[in-house]
Amino acid sequence: MMKRLGWTIIIATCVGVTILPADEIPKKNARPKLAVLLVFDQFRGDYFERWQDLYGEGGFKRLLADGAWFTNCHYPYSDTLTAPGHASLATGSTPSRHGIVANDWYDRIKGATTTSVEDERYQLLPAPPKTTPGASPWRRREETIGDVLLKTHKMGKVASLSIKDRSAILLAALFAQICYWFSIEQGIFVTSTYYRDQPHNWVTAFNRARPADRWTEDFWLRMMPNLDYAKHTGPNSGAQGIGYEQGSNFPHPFFRAKEKSDKDYYSAVTNSPMGNELLLALAKRCIEAEKLGQGADTDLLCLSFSCNDLVGHCWGPDSEEVLDVTLRADRLVKDLLDYLDAKVGAGKYVVALSADHGVCPIPEVTAKLGKKAGRVAPEALKEKAAEALQESFAKDQKKLPWIEASYGPWLYFNRATLKEAKVTPAQAEKTVAAALAKVPGVLASFTRTQIQDASLKGDPLLDRLRLSFHSANSGDVMIMPRPYHIISGSITSPKAAAYRTTHGSPHAYDTHVPLVVMGPGIQPGVRRERVVPQALAVILAESLDLPPPSGAIAKVPPGVWMKR
C-alpha cells in the first residue's frame, strides 16, 4: 500500500495533476466508518499560522494540507467559555438555544450555583471517597451530532473522552455508550451512573495500572530542547502563574505538588501536557476495545484535550509553556492519525478539529506593550451594584440584600428584596447597568430587559449577547470588559497561582478558533471566508449522511465537498 501510494505521488508530481488509483478516489457517498470530533480546549485561531514552521510532519500539517482549513472561524456569541463551546460544537447551536450559558451559573430554583453537568440523582463511577454529585447532560436542551447518529445508525457507538467532565459530557450524545473524564480527586478516569452501572472493563484495567502516577519524580521539560522557545514566544512580563508548585519557568517539577497532596499532584498533571498524553492513551484503548470504526455501522469518537486550556490560564498565550503544549499537541495529533490509519484505515474516517474558545493575553503582558489592559474584580461589580440600588431606592435605610448571586460577568437580583422595596426589575436593571458601565475596564453593560426587547436592533455587542442568553439560566445584568481586560480577582489571590488570564468575551482573541475538517470527499484547501465553529456539526452530519442536529444554526459552506 505504501509503495503504491509512493508511486502515485511521484506520478502526480511529474504530470502536475493528482491521479489516484480508481479505488482511492474519494467520494462523498463513501460514508466514513468513524467520525472524530477533536477539540483542543483554549486553542486560539492564530496558533496554526503563528507556529506553522515549528510543526512536524503528519500532525497539524497533515490536517491543514489534506483538510478544509477555515482560517477565519469565530464564535458568534459573547460568553466564550468551555461548556458553551463544547455544547455549541456538538449541537451546531448557540447557548440561547441549548441553554449551556456558562461553565457554572446560579440556579434560582435550587438557590445555589450549579455546574453545567452536575446531577445529584447520579454518582461518579468509581465513586470518590468524599460524596460528590454525579453528572449528566440533562441541562443541554438541543440534540448533538451523536444523538442524530444513534437515531439513524442503530448499531453505531458514541464515545466521548476528556480531562474535563463538562467537555466529555456536553460533546457526547444523550445516550452515549462511552463517556469518561479525569478525576483529580482519584487520579483515574471516571464516568457517572447516569451512563452505566459499572465502568467498562477496559477502563477499569486502564485505571488499575495508575498511568497518571508515572510523573511523580519527574519534570515537565521543553519537548524541543534545541529550539529557542523565547524567540517564538513573549513578551514575558513576569506575571505567569506557578500552577501547583510547578514554578513560573521551565523546568516544572511534579514532586513538589506530590509532596503537598495527591490532589495537587493530579492537578499539576492536568496543568501540563501530560494530561493530554493520558487522554490519548485512553482514546487508543477505547478505539481498540470498542472496535470504533471497525464495525458494521458508523461510530463517533469525541476527544477534548483540556490541558492546553489549563496551561494557557496559568502561563498565558505568549508563554513558552503554551508553545510547548501546542508543539506536543501537534505530535499527539500525528500519533492519533497514525493510529487511526492503522486501525480504521486512511481515508475511512473523518476528523473535525476545533476549539471551544481562544484566550486573552495576560493583562500585565499587554500593559507592558503600552496598551490599556487590566483586571475587573467580580467582587467590585457586586458591591457597586448593591451600592447603586441602596442609594437609589433605600437611601439612608438599613442595607438590603439586593444581589442574590453573581457569576463571572453576570449579576442575579434578589427578587424578594426588589418586591419588598417596591422596585421593578426593569428599574433595578437600569440603575445597576448605569453604575457598572462606569467601572474602569468595563466596555458596556446590558440588562435582561434590553436582551429580551427584540425592537432593540443594530448593536453588535447586544446581538452577540442575545446568542449567549437563556432566560432560565442567565442573570439580570451583565458587563462586557474592554479589550485586553478580564474579569478576574487580584493577581496575588491564591487562585491566581494557576489562573492568570482567561477568556469569555466577544473580543476576537476569545472568539477566533481553528476549524479543520479532513476526510473522504472533503476538498482540501485554505478557506478565508468567515464561518462559525458550529459549521463543524453540520459538515460532520453531512459527511455521515445524517440530517443536521435540529438546533444547528450554520449551513455547510459551499465547496466543502470535492466535485464528483
Ligand SMILES: [Zn+2]
Ligand atoms: Zn478556560
